[in-house]
Each structure stands twice: as structure tokens, then as C-alpha cells.
Amino acid sequence: MHWWLPLKGSTFAGEVDGLFLAITIITGIAFVLVEVGLIWFVVKYRQRPGRKAFYTHGSTRAEVIWTAIPAVTMVALGLISNHYWVRIKGRNSVPPNAYPIAIHAKQFEWQVTYPGPDGKLGTSDDFTVRNQLHVPVGRPIVVRLTSEDVIHSFFVPVFRVKQDAVPGMDINAWFQATVPGTYELGCAELCGLGHYRMRAQVFVQSQEDYDAWTKQAAQEASS
Amino acid sequence: MTTVAATAHPAPAHHDDRSFIRKYVFSTDHKIIGIQFLFVSLFFLLVGGLLAMQMRWQLGFPGKPMPGGGVLPETMAPGGVILPEYYIQLVTMHGTFMVFFAIMPLLVGVYANFLIPLKIGTHDMAFPRINMWSFWSFFAAGLVMLASLFVPDGAARAGWTMYAPLSARHDLSGASFGQEMWSVSIILVGLSSILGSLNYITTIINNRAPGMTWFRLPLSVWSLFITAILGLLALPVLSGAAIMLLFDQIIGTHFFDPAAGGQALLWQHLFWFFGHPEVYILILPAMGMVSDIIANGSRKPIFGYHSMVFAIVAIAFLGWIVWGHHMFMSGMNPTLGSSFMVSTLVIAVPSAVKTFNWMGTMWRGNLRFTVPMLNAVAFVAMFVIGGLSGIFMAATPVDMFIHDTYFIVAHLHYVLFGGSLFALFAAIPYWYPKMFGRLMHEGWGKVHFWLTFIFYNLVFFPMHILGMAGHMRRIYDPTQYAFLQPYQPMNEFISISAFLLFATQIIFFVNFWWSLKRGKPSGLNPWQDNGLEWTLPSPAPHGNWERVPTVYRGPYEFSSPQVPEDYLPQTRRLPSDREPAAASAARH
Ligand code: HEM
Ligand SMILES: [Cu+2]
Numbered sequence: 001m002h003w004w005l006p007l008k009g010s011t012f013a014g015e016v017d018g019l020f021l022a023i024t025i026i027t028g029i030a031f032v033l034v035e036v037g038l039i040w041f042v043v044k045y046r047q048r049p050g051r052k053a054f055y056t057h058g059s060t061r062a063e064v065i066w067t068a069i070p071a072v073t074m075v076a077l078g079l080i081s082n083h084y085w086v087r088i089k090g091r092n093s094v095p096p097n098a099y100p101i102a103i104h105a106k107q108f109e110w111q112v113t114y115p116g117p118d119g120k121l122g123t124s125d126d127f128t129v130r131n132q133l134h135v136p137v138g139r140p141i142v143v144r145l146t147s148e149d150v151i152h153s154f155f156v157p158v159f160r161v162k163q164d165a166v167p168g169m170d171i172n173a174w175f176q177a178t179v180p181g182t183y184e185l186g187c188a189e190l191c192g193l194g195h196y197r198m199r200a201q202v203f204v205q206s207q208e209d210y211d212a213w214t215k216q217a218a219q220e221a222s223s
Numbered sequence: 224m225t226t227v228a229a230t231a232h233p234a235p236a237h238h239d240d241r242s243f244i245r246k247y248v249f250s251t252d253h254k255i256i257g258i259q260f261l262f263v264s265l266f267f268l269l270v271g272g273l274l275a276m277q278m279r280w281q282l283g284f285p286g287k288p289m290p291g292g293g294v295l296p297e298t299m300a301p302g303g304v305i306l307p308e309y310y311i312q313l314v315t316m317h318g319t320f321m322v323f324f325a326i327m328p329l330l331v332g333v334y335a336n337f338l339i340p341l342k343i344g345t346h347d348m349a350f351p352r353i354n355m356w357s358f359w360s361f362f363a364a365g366l367v368m369l370a371s372l373f374v375p376d377g378a379a380r381a382g383w384t385m386y387a388p389l390s391a392r393h394d395l396s397g398a399s400f401g402q403e404m405w406s407v408s409i410i411l412v413g414l415s416s417i418l419g420s421l422n423y424i425t426t427i428i429n430n431r432a433p434g435m436t437w438f439r440l441p442l443s444v445w446s447l448f449i450t451a452i453l454g455l456l457a458l459p460v461l462s463g464a465a466i467m468l469l470f471d472q473i474i475g476t477h478f479f480d481p482a483a484g485g486q487a488l489l490w491q492h493l494f495w496f497f498g499h500p501e502v503y504i505l506i507l508p509a510m511g512m513v514s515d516i517i518a519n520g521s522r523k524p525i526f527g528y529h530s531m532v533f534a535i536v537a538i539a540f541l542g543w544i545v546w547g548h549h550m551f552m553s554g555m556n557p558t559l560g561s562s563f564m565v566s567t568l569v570i571a572v573p574s575a576v577k578t579f580n581w582m583g584t585m586w587r588g589n590l591r592f593t594v595p596m597l598n599a600v601a602f603v604a605m606f607v608i609g610g611l612s613g614i615f616m617a618a619t620p621v622d623m624f625i626h627d628t629y630f631i632v633a634h635l636h637y638v639l640f641g642g643s644l645f646a647l648f649a650a651i652p653y654w655y656p657k658m659f660g661r662l663m664h665e666g667w668g669k670v671h672f673w674l675t676f677i678f679y680n681l682v683f684f685p686m687h688i689l690g691m692a693g694h695m696r697r698i699y700d701p702t703q704y705a706f707l708q709p710y711q712p713m714n715e716f717i718s719i720s721a722f723l724l725f726a727t728q729i730i731f732f733v734n735f736w737w738s739l740k741r742g743k744p745s746g747l748n749p750w751q752d753n754g755l756e757w758t759l760p761s762p763a764p765h766g767n768w769e770r771v772p773t774v775y776r777g778p779y780e781f782s783s784p785q786v787p788e789d790y791l792p793q794t795r796r797l798p799s800d801r802e803p804a805a806a807s808a809a810r811h
Contacts, residue, residue, distance in 0.1 A: 001709040005624075005691055016620050023618060027611035034578060034607045038600065041585045045521070046592065052789055053782040054587035058527035062583065063576070067530075070575040074568040074614075081618040082561050088620055089557045107395065150389040151487060153552065153627060157693030157706065160624045164553050166488065167388060168481025171554045184706050188627040188695045190382045192389060193308040193397060196699035 009158030009183060009204070011176040015084050016160040022080075026073060094174045098142035101135070102126075105165040106148030108194030110185065116218055127221035131200040133185055134217075135177050136210040142174040153189035156202055162188055177204040241765075249359075251351035252765055256358050257337030258658055261651075264328040267365060269732070271320035276725055278313045281305045283718025285700045298377065308397060310699040311380045316372060318383025319405070322505065323412050324365050326643050330508040331416070331454065332361060334650060335423045335447045337658065341756035342444050344432025344774065346766045349425040357418035364411035371404035379405035382697060384498070384549075387479030387490035391471040406469035413462030416454045423451035432755065434774030434803035438532070439793070441754060441778040442525065445532050446511025449539045450504050456543075457500040464493035491553055495546035503542040506606075506638060507535060509646030510577060513599045515778070516649050517584050519752050520596030522789045524779040526583030527576075534573035534580075541570040551619050552626050560619050567617040574610045578603060589782070589789070593750070594668035598649035601676055605641025609634055612687065627697075630690025636683045648672065648731070656749050660761040661742030664734050671730040678724035685713050753778050753792045775800040 005017050045053075087093055100121045102113040112133050116125030121144065133156075135141050145154055147165040154173065155162045163173035187198035205213065250256060280289045292303030299309040336354065340347055348354045371378045378401040381390035385405065393399040427440075427448045440448075468490070470476040477483035479490045518525045525531060547555060547563030581603045590596070612634040616622045625631065648671075652663040694707055701707040701714060748757040755772055756763065772794045780791040785799075 001713070002692060003688060006693060006706070012620075012623075016624055019618055020615065020621050020624075023615050023621065027614055030575075031607065031611055034582065035604060037582050038585070038604055041582065041588075042590065042592075042600065045585060045588045045590050047522075047589050051589050053521060053523040053589040055524065055782045055784055056526070056587075057524050058530070058580070058583065063527050063530050063580070066579040067572060067576050071569070071572045074571055075565070077614070077618060078565040078568045081564060081620055084620040085557065085561060085564070088623065089560070091557060149482075150395050151386055151553075155627070155693070155695065157624070162552050162623050162626055166481075166554045168485075168487060169554050184704055186693075186695055186704060190311065190314070190386070190389070190697040192395060193311055193380070193699075195311070195697065196307060196701075197703050199704060 007158050007179065008160075009156075009177055009179050009181070010160060011178060012088055013158070013160045013178075015088070019081060019084060023077070026077070030070075089173075094142050094172055095140040098140040098174050099136065100142050100144060101133070102144040102146070103133070103154060103165070104146050104148060105152035105154070105187070105191075105198075107150065107192050108187070108198040110154075110198070110200045112200070114214060114217070116214070125218065127218045129217055129221065132203070133200055134203045134205060134210060134213055136207045137177050137180050137204050139207070140174055140176045142172050145171045145173060150191050151189050152187045152191045152198065154185065155188035156183060156185045158183045158202075164189055180204045180206060246765075249355060251347070251355045253336045253340050253348045253351070253354060254658070254763055254765075256354055257333050259358050260328050260332030260336060260361070261658075263362060263365060264325050264332060265732070265735070267320050267324035268329070269728075270369070271317055271325050272725055272728065274313050274317040274320065276722065277305060278310065278317065279718040279721040281310055281699065282701065283715040285702055298375075305699075307699045308377065308380065311382075311697070312372070312378040312398075312401070314697050315379050315382050315385075315405075316368075319368065319379070321639070322383060322501070323409070324361075324368065326505050326639060326647075327416075327501075328361060329647050330505065330643060331419065331447070331450060332358070334443070334508055334512060334654070335419065335451065337654065338443055338756070339423055339426055339447060340430070340767060341657070341759070341763060342441050342754055342778075343427060343430060343435050344755045344768065344771050345426065345430035346768065346771070348422045349429060350422050353418050354422050357415045357422070360411050360418070361415035364408045364415060367404050367408040367411065371401045371408070374400045374404065377401050384494060385468070385490070386494075387468065387471070387487055388481065388485070390490075391468060391479045391485075393472065403469060403472050406465045406472065409465040410462050410469070413458040413465065416458040417462075420451040420454040420458070423447060424455065427451075432771045432774055435755075435793075438529070439774060439777045441511075442514035442528070442531055442535075443508070443511040446507040446514075446535050449535050450507045453500045453504050453507075453539055453542065457497045457504070460493060461497040461501075464490065464497070467493075488550070488553060488555065491550055492546070495549045498549065499546040500539075500542045502638070503538055505643050507538065509602065509643045509650075510535070512650045512653075513602045513646050514581070514584075515752075515754070516595045516599040516653055517581055517603075518779045518781060519750055520591050520593060520599065521585045521588030522591070522781045523584055523588040524777075524781060525580070526586070527580045528777065528779065530576055531580055534576045537573040538570060541566060541573070545570055548617055548622075551622050564617055564619045568614065571610060571614055571617070574606075578607055578610070594663070594665060594672060595649040595653035595750075597669065597672045598645050601672070602642060602645040602649065605637055605645060605679075609637030609639075609642055612637060624693070625690050627695060628690040629686040629694045629696055632696050633683055633686035633690060636686070640679060640683065648675070651735070653750065654756075655738070655742075656745030656761045657756050657759070657763055659739055659742070660745060661738050661740075662745045662749060663738040663742055667730055667734045671727060671734065674727040674730070675724065678720050678727055681720035682717055682724055685717055689713060689717075751788075751790045753780055753790055755793055758792065758794055773803065775803075 104111040113128045115121045145165040147167040153164045159175045161175045183202040185200040288303030292300045380398045467478045477485040545567045548567040774793045782789045783791045
């Protein structure tokens with residue numbers, strides 16, 4: 001069990017986690033300020049006989065300060081977040097050389113279609129495997145997400161990637177895995193009574209292992 | 224509106240000869256209607272809690288027979304073991320009951336009704352009969368929703384957010400009648416809120432007592448006013464969407480079904496266009512009442528009254544342009560995501576202003592820790608956590624990871640339980656005397672407060688950690704995932720804390736009932752407050768005032784140097800006060 005974020009398994013993970021940490025620090029300061037302030041006031045200004053509270057209706061200066069500081073912080077945070085957002089999900093963010101994989105979600109499984117030896121989807125050498133996502137390490141992958149029935153959500157925690165699969169829509173999500181290993185892909189959007197078991201294995205492999213697996217899986221799929 | 228509209232009403236405070244039915248059942252008295260809302264929505268709060276306990280059993284002890292679960296039918300929990308299809312009904316109905324039938328009516332149905340006429344100094348609502356209908360359509364909605372739990376293939380199953388097409392097509396969800404009953408019930412809830420909102424807005428604009436200018440209104444009334452405007456604009460969208468959904472379900476339209484040319488995301492846009500203003504409907508009244516209670520408990524004027532008002536208005540306004548933050552991962556155009564991110568982050572600013580002003584109010588005060596004050600301070604402490612966790616989710620790259628995980632569950636419970644419900648635990652004992660003439664028991668109130676505060680945090684704080692691990696929300700059995708198995712002890716811990724939290728609420732309910740008959744008689748003004756309601760007998764009589772009071776100042780004149788005692792009622796005339804021009808009440 002971790003008390004912090006899980007393994008960083010993609011190129012996004014460092015950026016997302018960095019932003020998470022930055023927000024933890026900013027909100028942590030605000031949190032401590034407010035909670036310590038509250039406790040301090042509760043103890044210090046608790047009722048004592050014969051005392052009267054200080055009669056005041058406020059202070060414009062204090063209010064300007066505590067409006068301006070959060071405002072500036074939030075706008076800055078928005079600009080920084082947007083920089084990463086555009087890189088990760090922006091319209092033109094998918095690298096042109098990304099390796100395509102199609103994932104068709106349906107109640108309650110992931111049908112993963114691989115491009116086969118020619119590296120292109122929509123050709124006759126494509127093959128489909130259920131609930132197994134194999135990807136080569138260190139190479140941008142673009143997943144074409146579609147759905148058969150209801151909304152599902154493609155979620156690989158170690159990649160920090162999430163994208164809904166919506167019926168009637170074709171959505172691209174990309175990532176680049178960095179650490180070989182076996183992970184899990186889950187459905188993050190309530191999709192019916194089998195939502196909880198709509199999971200798949202994710203295998204991040206070296207290019208050679210991936211190619212070897214592809215050859216074997218293509219044969220199995222066609223036989 | 225040139226003269227004070229309120230005086231047009233006859234006020235038979237002394238000869239009340241209505242029959243029992245007219246007085247307590249089909250009542251048009253705003254106070255009785257408020258109390259009706261109170262009893263019914265406390266009941267639904269209990270129902271929502273019971274549903275949550277069953278979910279927590281399954282999450283803490285997946286697949287084990289639930290104690291007492293044997294009473295449930297085979298279709299829900301054979302042998303006491305909760306089925307996945309029952310679990311998703313629990314998820315859906317818990318959220319639905321808590322949002323639409325507990326928190327929203329407790330805040331708005333109860334306190335807008337009860338407080339507005341009392342606090343602005345009028346005899347009743349502008350449209351008492353419409354007000355009565357608002358309650359009864361809420362009641363009918365509640366019955367329909369409750370009944371849907373018992374129909375053959377069970378209640379709705381698509382989450383309280385009811386995402387289409389899962390919700391729209393029975394072949395995909397596996398529920399049929401239950402889904403339709405959900406839609407019908409929500410249409411009725413919408414009607415109830417619309418009728419109520421009309422009333423609150425009209426009453427506040429027209430029926431203020433002489434001298435009760437806009438900037439002498441208590442913040443509770445300001446926030447209820449703005450909430451009513453939000454309600455009037457948001458609920459028709461929900462009802463409209465629910466009507467479309469019902470058509471999809473029963474008459475074969477395909478608004479939300481892409482397989483037949485509809486749009487799945489259309490539902491989300493409609494739902495959240497209502498849904499985000501809705502979350503402010505669920506917090507603004509809480510903020511307003513907490514402001515009143517903190518000023519009273521600190522014996523100090525509210526710090527920055529005007530900016531508190533502007534913050535409410537700003538939150539309400541910004542609340543209309545942030546709905547897309549629920550849809551960052553939905554496939555919506557990412558550039559839209561950017562603008563929704565910025566507007567969402569900006570909304571944290573008025574929230575921060577309010578927090579600092581509450582602290583400013585307590586600063587150098589003379590703090591009395593009554594039960595309402597304890598809960599009000601806890602509100603501030605907990606709301607802050609929910610507001611701050613909102614910032615993580617507003618940052619789109621971070622939301623990519625935590626969207627639809629327990630981080631969201633933690634956030635919404637910090638604002639809705641830590642925020643709204645703690646505010647209610649403050650407001651209920653605070654205005655209880657004016658409803659029933661008695662005080663709730665102070666000692667048990669404190670026991671309830673401390674235990675709730677502790678167990679509440681033990682339940683919901685660890686959910687942030689689960690969310691950071693990637694624990695999806697709305698899943699029936701987390702142990703299906705290898706990466707979540709190490710977190711099972713934490714799930715178990717949360718569940719046990721949740722059972723204790725639920726048990727603690729028994730104290731509250733017993734205290735509430737017991738005090739109705741046995742509580743200490745409260746007298747007129749037990750909290751030594753300045754509001755108009757405290758000049759009336761407890762309980763406040765039918766028609767409230769024989770002659771509406773005149774108001775000389777704002778509601779927060781505590782510890783004023785003008786008088787020896789530490790409070791100065793709004794109605795008390797000091798030699799230096801001038802009579803307000805009668806017309807000014809209606810115009811400013
Ligand atoms: C500082 C202010 C706030 C910010 C920045 C904020 C931000 C957000 C964001 C970005 C989400 C969507 C997260 C996701 O699904 O990925 C969200 C969800 C939610 N928020 Fe807030 N929020 C704030 C205050 C509130 C308040 C005051 C309430 C209610 C009283 C509230 C209730 C909710 C609820 C119920 C959800 C979850 C809806 C669902 O998917 O079931 N939030 N919030
Ligand atoms: Cu929202």
C-alpha cells in the first residue's frame with residue numbers, strides 16, 4: 001500500500017505527479033493556515049466572563065489581500081495546468097508517429113485490435129484480442145476508443161491516463177509507456193452491473209518481446 | 224410595490240380556528256411547511272444512510288453475508304450477500320436520496336420556508352398555496368423514489384448522475400420500471416423546487432418589513448435568495464432533461480441513444496448545466512446560516528458583510544460557467560476543457576474570501592461554544608478541505624488521473640457532509656426553539672458533535688488515499704483488481720468507521736425526538752441574537768406578527784459600544800435611530 005501516487009509508468013506520469021505535488025503544496029499551505037488559525041482562535045478567543053468582543057465590521061485592506069492572493073495563485077495554476085493539458089490531451093497532441101491500437105469497449109470487456117505487421121489499422125492483417133493490452137515500451141501509442149453500448153472509461157492508473165469511450169464517438173488517447181511490466185486497465189465509468197469486473201491486463205514489453213507476441217497472437221487469432 | 228405588501232395580510236395570531244387538517248397537513252403556514260419538510264427529509268436522510276451502510280459492508284467485506292441482510296429478497300442479496308445489480312442500485316439511490324431528498328430539502332425546503340418570512344418580518348410567503356404545493360409535490364416525488372426500491376427489477380442503476388445511454392435503454396441497464404420512476408420522481412422534485420423558488424424570490428423582494436433594506440438582510444436570507452434564483456434557473460433544465468429521458472425510456476425517442484442517432488454527451492451537458500448550480504444550491508444556504516451562527520457565537524459583527532454578499536453572488540454567477548469540469552474526460556473538446564478549468568479555479572476565490580471572513584469574524588471575538596457554534600466552526604474547517612481538494616480536480620491533467628476515483632468521493636463528502644450536513648447540525652438546534660419552543664439537549668448535542676466529527680474524518684479522509692491509488696468509484700468489489708488488494712484493510716477500516724458514524728447519528732435523532740416534549744423551554748431569545756424571529760414567542764405563532772416590526776439596523780450588531788449588553792436587536796429603537804420611510808422597505 002502506498003500513501004502517495006503509484007508507480008510512474010508513462011511519460012505523463014512525471015508531469016501529472018509534479019502538478020499534483022505542486023497543488024498539494026499550495027493547498028497544504030492554505031490548509032495549515034486555515035486550520036491552525038481556527039484552532040488558535042478557538043482557544044484564544046473562547047468566552048471569558050466580563051470580556052466583550054472587539055467591535056469591527058471588517059478591514060478592506062485585509063480583504064483585498066486575501067482576495068488577491070488566491071486569485072493570482074489560481075490564475076497561475078490554471079496557466080501551468082493548461083500547458084500540460086494541451087500537451088497531453090490537446091487536439092493536436094498525438095505524435096504523428098504514434099503506433100495505433102483500437103479499443104472497442106462493450107459491456108463488460110475490452111476488445112483490443114492490433115494493427116498487425118504493417119503497423120496500420122483497418123487492414124487485413126489486424127487482429128483482435130480480448131482484455132489484453134500489449135504495448136511496446138518507449139514508443140508513443142495512440143488508442144482509438146469506441147464503445148458498443150454505453151459509456152465506459154479507459155483507465156490505466158500507472159500511466160495516469162483516462163479517457164471515456166462513448167458510443168457514437170471516436171476518441172483518440174495517447175501515451176508512452178516507460179517501464180516494462182504487467183499492470184491493470186480498469187473501467188472507470190459506471191457501465192452496468194459488470195462494471196466492477198471490466199478489467200484487462202496491460203503488458204508493457206520491449207519492442208522485441210512485443211513483436212514476438214504479435215506474431216504469435218496474430219496466428220492464434222486467425223486459426 | 225409602494226407600500227409594505229406584508230401588512231396587506233390579515234394576521235390572526237390570536238384566533239386560529241383552522242381545522243387540524245388545514246393546520247398540520249394541508250397547511251399554508253410557512254412554518255408548518257418548513258417543519259413538514261424537516262420531518263420528511265430527515266426520514267430520507269436516514270434512508271440514504273441505511274443504503275450507504277450496505278454499500279460499506281460490501282466494500283469492507285466483499286462477498287460476505289451482511290448481518291441482517293437475510294431480510295432482503297433474493298433479487299437483492301441472496302443469503303445476505305449483496306449482488307452486483309443491487310450494489311449499483313444502492314450507489315444510485317444513496318446519491319439520489321441524499322442530494323434531492325435530504326440535503327436540498329433540508330437546506331432549502333426547511334430553512335427557506337421557515338426563515339425567510341421570520342427574518343424579513345412578514346406574515347407568510349407571498350404565495351402560501353403554491354408553497355403548500357411545493358411540499359406536496361416533493362412528498363409525492365419522495366414516495367415514488369422510495370417505491371422504486373421495491374419494484375420487481377429494482378431501482379434505477381445508472382448512478383445519481385444517470386448517464387445515458389445506460390439510463391435510457393432498459394436492455395443495457397437491466398432495470399426498467401425503476402429507471403422510469405426515477406425520471407418521474409425527478410420531474411416532480413424539479414416542480415417542487417421551481418414552485419418554492421418562485422415564492423422565496425417574490426417574498427424577499429416584496430415583503431420585507433419597513434427598514435429591512437437589502438443590506439440589512441441576514442446572510443442566511445441573502446444566500447437563500449440567491450439559491451432560489453439558481454433553483455429557478457437550474458431545475459427546469461433538470462426536469463426538461465428528465466422528461467427527455469423518460470421519453471427515451473417509454474415512448475421510443477432517442478435523444479440520448481447514439482445507436483439510433485442520439486447524443487450520449489447531450490445528457491451530460493444538460494445534467495451538469497443543472498448539476499453544478501445544484502451543488503451551490505446545496506452549499507450556499509449552509510454558508511448563509513453558518514454566517515449567522517458564527518457571528519452570534521463569536522458575539523461579533525460579520526467580518527466584511529458586503530464582500531460576503533458579493534461572494535455569494537459571484538459563486539452563483541460563476542457556478543453557471545463551470546459545468547464542463549465534470550466532463551474533462553468525456554471526450555468533450557479539450558479546448559473547452561481549458562476554459563472550464565480556468566472558470567473552475569476562479570470559483571475557488573470567492574470560496575476563499577468567505578472562509579477568511581468567517582475567520583475574521585471569530586478573530587478577537589468572545590466565542591461561545593454552543594452546539595450550533597461547534598458545528599458551524601466544524602463546517603468551516605471541513606468545507607476548506609473540500610474546497611481545496613476541488614482545486615486538484617479542477618487542474619485538468621490531475622483530473623485525468625483522479626476523475627471517477629475515490630478522490631471525487633472524498634471531495635463531494637467533504638463539501639456535502641463536512642459542509643452542508645455540519646451546517647444543518649448547526650442550524651437544526653439553533654432554530655429548533657423557534658419551531659418547537661424547546662431547546663435540544665446541549666450535553667448530548669456535544670457528544671453527537673464530537674463523535675460525528677471524529678468518525679466523519681476517519682471515514683472520508685482516507686478516501687483521498689484510495690483515490691490517489693486509482694481506486695475507481697462505484698465498483699462493487701475492489702478486490703477484483705490486484706492493484707487494489709493491498710488497500711483492502713483501508714476499505715475495511717473505512718467501513719467500520721462508517722458504521723460507527725451511522726450509529727452516532729442515533730444520538731441526534733433521539734435527541735431531536737426527546738426534546739420535542741422534554742427539552743428545556745427556550746424562551747424568546749435563547750441565543751441572544753438580533754434577528755427579527757427572536758422577538759416572537761417560541762414556537763412562533765400562526766401569522767407571526769400582529770403588526771410587522773420595524774427594522775433599525777443590520778442583523779450583526781454584536782458587542783456594539785452603543786449598548787451595555789453584547790447584542791442589539793434589529794428592532795430595538797435607540798434614541799439616535801430614525802423611523803424608516805415606509806416605502807423604503809420595498810424599494811431598497
Ligand atoms: C472550491 C470550490 C470547488 C471546486 C474547485 C470544485 C471542483 C470540482 C470538480 C472539478 C469536480 C469534478 C471532478 C471529477 O468528476 O473529475 C467536482 C465534483 C463534485 N463536486 Fe465540487 N468543487 C468545489 C466545490 C463544491 C461544492 C461546494 C460542492 C457541494 C456542496 C461540490 C460538490 C461536488 C460533487 C457532488 C461532485 C461530484 C459529482 C459526481 O460526479 O457525482 N463541489 N468538483
Ligand atoms: Cu461542479
